[in-house]
Amino acid sequence: MRFSSFIRHLKKICGAAAVLERAEDLMLYEYDGGIHTSAPRAVVFPQTTEQVARIMRLAAENKFPIVPRGAGTGLSGGALAREGGVILGFARMNRILEIDAANQRAVVQPGVVNLDLSNATRPNGLYFAPDPSSQKSCTIGGNVAENSGGPHTLAYGVTVNHVTGLEVVLPDGEVVEFGGKNAGLCGYDLAGFFVGSEGTLGIATKITVRLMRVPESSATLLAIFNSIEDAAHTVVAITSEGITPAALELLDGWTLRAVEAAAHAGYPLDSGAVLLIEVEGLSEVVAEQSEAIRRVCMQQKAREVRRAKNAAESQALWAGRKNAFGAVGRISPSFYVQDGVIPRTRVPDTLREIEKIGKRYNLTIGNIFHAGDGNLHPLILFDQRVKEQHDRTLAAARDILAYCVSVGGSLTGEHGVGMEKNELMPLLFSDDDLEVMRRVRDCFNPDSILNPQKVFPTSHRCRETAATPQITDAVIGRGMQGMEPRV
Amino acid sequence: MSAAQSQISLAAELASICGEEQVKEDATTLAAFAIDDVTPAAAVSPGSAEEIAAILRFASEHDLVVAPCGGCTAQATGRIPERIDILLRTNRLNAVEHYDPGDLTAGFGAGTTLATLQETLAKNNQFLPLAVASPSEATIGGLLACAAQNALSHGYGGLRDFCIGIQFVTGDGKLAKGGGRVVKNVAGYDLMKLLIGSYGTLGVITSANFKVFPRPETRGQLRTYMAEFSSLSEAMVFGDELRLSPLEPLCVELVSPRALEYLADQPAPARNPDDFAPAQPVHVGEETWRIAVRAAGSETVLVRYHRELGGAVSRELNGEEESALWRAVTRFAAAVAARHRNQMLLQIDTIPTAVEAAILAAQQAAVDNNFIPALTGTLMRGTLTVAFVPLSVDPPSAMQFATAVSALRAALPEESRAIVLRCPTEAKRHFDVWDNGSSDFSSMQAVRRALDPKSVLNRGRFIV
Numbered sequence: 001m002r003f004s005s006f007i008r009h010l011k012k013i014c015g016a017a018a019v020l021e022r023a024e025d026l027m028l029y030e031y032d033g034g035i036h037t038s039a040p041r042a043v044v045f046p047q048t049t050e051q052v053a054r055i056m057r058l059a060a061e062n063k064f065p066i067v068p069r070g071a072g073t074g075l076s077g078g079a080l081a082r083e084g085g086v087i088l089g090f091a092r093m094n095r096i097l098e099i100d101a102a103n104q105r106a107v108v109q110p111g112v113v114n115l116d117l118s119n120a121t122r123p124n125g126l127y128f129a130p131d132p133s134s135q136k137s138c139t140i141g142g143n144v145a146e147n148s149g150g151p152h153t154l155a156y157g158v159t160v161n162h163v164t165g166l167e168v169v170l171p172d173g174e175v176v177e178f179g180g181k182n183a184g185l186c187g188y189d190l191a192g193f194f195v196g197s198e199g200t201l202g203i204a205t206k207i208t209v210r211l212m213r214v215p216e217s218s219a220t221l222l223a224i225f226n227s228i229e230d231a232a233h234t235v236v237a238i239t240s241e242g243i244t245p246a247a248l249e250l251l252d253g254w255t256l257r258a259v260e261a262a263a264h265a266g267y268p269l270d271s272g273a274v275l276l277i278e279v280e281g282l283s284e285v286v287a288e289q290s291e292a293i294r295r296v297c298m299q300q301k302a303r304e305v306r307r308a309k310n311a312a313e314s315q316a317l318w319a320g321r322k323n324a325f326g327a328v329g330r331i332s333p334s335f336y337v338q339d340g341v342i343p344r345t346r347v348p349d350t351l352r353e354i355e356k357i358g359k360r361y362n363l364t365i366g367n368i369f370h371a372g373d374g375n376l377h378p379l380i381l382f383d384q385r386v387k388e389q390h391d392r393t394l395a396a397a398r399d400i401l402a403y404c405v406s407v408g409g410s411l412t413g414e415h416g417v418g419m420e421k422n423e424l425m426p427l428l429f430s431d432d433d434l435e436v437m438r439r440v441r442d443c444f445n446p447d448s449i450l451n452p453q454k455v456f457p458t459s460h461r462c463r464e465t466a467a468t469p470q471i472t473d474a475v476i477g478r479g480m481q482g483m484e485p486r487v
Numbered sequence: 488m489s490a491a492q493s494q495i496s497l498a499a500e501l502a503s504i505c506g507e508e509q510v511k512e513d514a515t516t517l518a519a520f521a522i523d524d525v526t527p528a529a530a531v532s533p534g535s536a537e538e539i540a541a542i543l544r545f546a547s548e549h550d551l552v553v554a555p556c557g558g559c560t561a562q563a564t565g566r567i568p569e570r571i572d573i574l575l576r577t578n579r580l581n582a583v584e585h586y587d588p589g590d591l592t593a594g595f596g597a598g599t600t601l602a603t604l605q606e607t608l609a610k611n612n613q614f615l616p617l618a619v620a621s622p623s624e625a626t627i628g629g630l631l632a633c634a635a636q637n638a639l640s641h642g643y644g645g646l647r648d649f650c651i652g653i654q655f656v657t658g659d660g661k662l663a664k665g666g667g668r669v670v671k672n673v674a675g676y677d678l679m680k681l682l683i684g685s686y687g688t689l690g691v692i693t694s695a696n697f698k699v700f701p702r703p704e705t706r707g708q709l710r711t712y713m714a715e716f717s718s719l720s721e722a723m724v725f726g727d728e729l730r731l732s733p734l735e736p737l738c739v740e741l742v743s744p745r746a747l748e749y750l751a752d753q754p755a756p757a758r759n760p761d762d763f764a765p766a767q768p769v770h771v772g773e774e775t776w777r778i779a780v781r782a783a784g785s786e787t788v789l790v791r792y793h794r795e796l797g798g799a800v801s802r803e804l805n806g807e808e809e810s811a812l813w814r815a816v817t818r819f820a821a822a823v824a825a826r827h828r829n830q831m832l833l834q835i836d837t838i839p840t841a842v843e844a845a846i847l848a849a850q851q852a853a854v855d856n857n858f859i860p861a862l863t864g865t866l867m868r869g870t871l872t873v874a875f876v877p878l879s880v881d882p883p884s885a886m887q888f889a890t891a892v893s894a895l896r897a898a899l900p901e902e903s904r905a906i907v908l909r910c911p912t913e914a915k916r917h918f919d920v921w922d923n924g925s926s927d928f929s930s931m932q933a934v935r936r937a938l939d940p941k942s943v944l945n946r947g948r949f950i951v
Contacts, residue, residue: 410669443936
């Protein structure tokens with residue numbers, strides 16, 4: 001089938017208005033949380049599972065690559081059409097199908113916005129726990145594909161811990177069910193396995209999620225430190241006390257000054273680092289834990305620990321954290337955010353290493369991260385227009401990730417591998433590990449029709465020539481003010 | 488080649504991989520390892536993942552069937568094996584591979600027992616929120632393969648929530664891994680999810696990494712509130728209120744009237760298992776349903792629990808009495824199995840709103856087929872452990888088990904499943920111990936073929 005006739009079929013399936021093919025329309029879909037050069041050949045917006053299945057069947061028969069896409073807030077290129085595929089957008093599949101309050105479940109279409117679900121279930125005293133910073137715009141389908149996290153995953157886990165069932169359209173167009181409302185197993189946990197597969201196994205068209213009870217009480221604390229080392233040691237000290245805060249975020253001095261200038265969150269400008277800590281639960285527990293955390297922070301040489309007096313103060317403190325990337329965009333023409341993970345006891349030496357890497361490449365690197373689970377988000381500032389700076393940035397990012405892996409960590413904690421880090425996968429996984437993963441992918445997506453050239457290294461060249469694996473020159477944040485990438 | 492010759496070459500081949508002293512082929516040893524009366528042709532204890540890979544490659548080449556085993560505490564679960572050529576023991580893979588208390592992460596060889604794991608973590612006041620009846624025998628690999636869960640799963644979630652990395656060998660002998668050593672990680676496919684609950688049919692697990700937790704005692708003290716009800720429906724109302732309350736208990740466990748007699752802390756003394764003679768006779772006409780709510784915290788926090796739980800609570804348990812109760816709850820199924828030869832144990836998974844209907848279905852199916860029902864349940868997860876205890880007078884026939892199971896499944900509400908964890912081998916020939924899963928079966932078969940292409944692992948017992 002020729003591509004033009006494929007388009008005609010898509011229009012027949014979804015309606016002419018649901019297919020975009022003009023260059024100026026496609027431009028909106030050529031990037032995600034960053035900038036990219038590869039435009040899709042078309043974008044189609046199905047409205048039903050049946051339409052998705054028909055599209056997939058047609059695409060599989062004719063070997064046209066398909067890339068599912070939610071809100072396009074991803075940071076690893078997962079929702080970009082490499083090699084000019086067709087994007088399947090879920091903007092029209094955005095209904096909450098059921099809220100089953102008694103069983104603490106909701107059934108949603110993939111295009112439902114993360115925060116919209118929590119807003120809809122809050123009258124029942126329930127919410128959806130995964131809270132990426134992009135939660136005002138990112139979709140639950142995208143959260144499922146990327147196994148998204150967020151600050152509160154420290155206590156409540158990532159997306160996979162909150163998904164119990166999926167309806168999936170396989171690349172050959174077959175519609176299957178994995179799991180359901182019942183979280184118990186009989187057979188393999190295909191729903192759990194599917195979450196985080198980055199659109200390489202199938203397309204989730206219906207998602208059953210677990211809802212959590214809104215806690216009775218919460219407290220937001222801001223611990224202020226003269227040095228980032230003290231802040232880093234405090235993270236370990238808090239968890240060693242047996243306290244698991246709901247969230248435990250660290251901003252270094254450079255980043256908090258950038259944030260303060262833009263968001264006026266109330267972070268002190270002369271500090272070396274701050275920890276933003278949230279505890280939730282029974283009011284008695286919150287009172288005790290807040291006090292215990294304050295004591296630990298002071299023992300670890302905190303200059304001061306402030307507690308938000310009310311919801312407005314708490315929101316202001318969080319606004320600083322959640323809008324940090326936009327704030328950095330005011331300062332630098334471009335930035336590149338990384339997502340390495342390290343054991344939390346290695347935070348201090350990893351921060352020293354990042355500083356060294358910054359010096360080596362003559363780059364400013366800010367640090368903002370989910371300290372409680374060791375998930376770093378180093379922000380490398382550069383100017384995208386200067387090729388040489390761009391290359392130095394990629395090299396520095398690669399060195400940071402290699403260091404994370406060398407201390408027992410991982411390439412990515414929540415942004416996914418996508419087309420950004422797929423060539424780095426050999427740092428973590430052997431050829432055999434990757435082959436076993438490929439075998440499972442091939443059960444579902446044997447011709448790689450769905451989201452091709454993602455997650456897995458595209459060639460074995462790196463190993464054969466013993467050359468160092470490189471970050472794909474593709475996904476660089478453009479530091480646009482007001483952007484809300486998922487971090 | 489005659490059977491005797493192939494026997495010799497099998498033992499010799501295993502010896503060449505693992506050393507002669509690691510291969511057992513004497514009848515007495517092998518008989519002790521029989522699963523559903525199927526005796527393995529040889530038992531071998533490899534010392535490394537590489538040796539396991541060599542064994543599985545050999546098995547794949549020669550169409551042999553391998554049954555992986557840890558402490559053999561849950562081998563009663565599953566269909567009758569087609570045959571067992573090699574019983575592959577993981578007992579020598581018992582190293583603590585890493586333990587970083589500050590990171591709250593630890594990695595263990597698959598053959599490490601749960602007791603050893605907990606002892607290791609206890610040195611730093613940490614633990615894995617999992618308890619089983621025989622912690623000194625049950626191994627990490629086995630617990631993962633069976634997706635073990637218990638009362639603590641209410642507050643902490645299950646293994647799928649805290650296993651962060653896994654190493655295993657595929658059926659055709661490839662070493663593979665998923666995840667890693669950090670608590671947050673989305674690099675590569677989540678192979679942990681596939682292996683957990685795969686009952687040894689996708690690979691032989693060789694080691695696993697976990698997120699571990701501070702012991703609940705670090706929050707203050709442990710207390711259990713025992714609420715009593717004269718009927719199941721009253722207990723369910725209490726459960727609904729508890730779900731809506733702001734309380735965050737560690738465990739919420741339902742105990743049926745008949746289950747109480749199996750909740751003695753110490754196992755009953757050895758007796759003829761054909762007799763039905765309760766060690767602690769239940770008061771005739773015992774109709775009390777109980778819900779045990781376990782909480783940890785300071786006195787201030789525990790006072791709040793007392794206030795919120797209200798008048799239904801008849802007793803508060805502390806100290807040794809409190810921990811004894813939870814040890815006993817953990818041992819419920821094992822206690823039933825130890826006392827009655829012809830018992831049947833099932834696990835029912837359902838959703839909270841269907842728990843009451845599922846329990847009524849189980850009770851009816853038991854009584855209609857001359858069994859006495861006894862059950863405990865992790866109420867809000869909708870996981871019930873149900874015992875069908877035979878009446879002492881008439882040993883049940885094989886068909887009686889089959890009839891009871893199909894009656895139960897027919898009466899279960901939507902979104903519910905019943906799997907048989909244990910029943911007499913002869914009964915297994917008459918029905919399927921596995922229920923229809925909710926996941927697409929052909930997808931599961933495809934995954935099985937991808938990771939165990941020659942169907943070497945536990946052939947016939949789970950997904951075929």
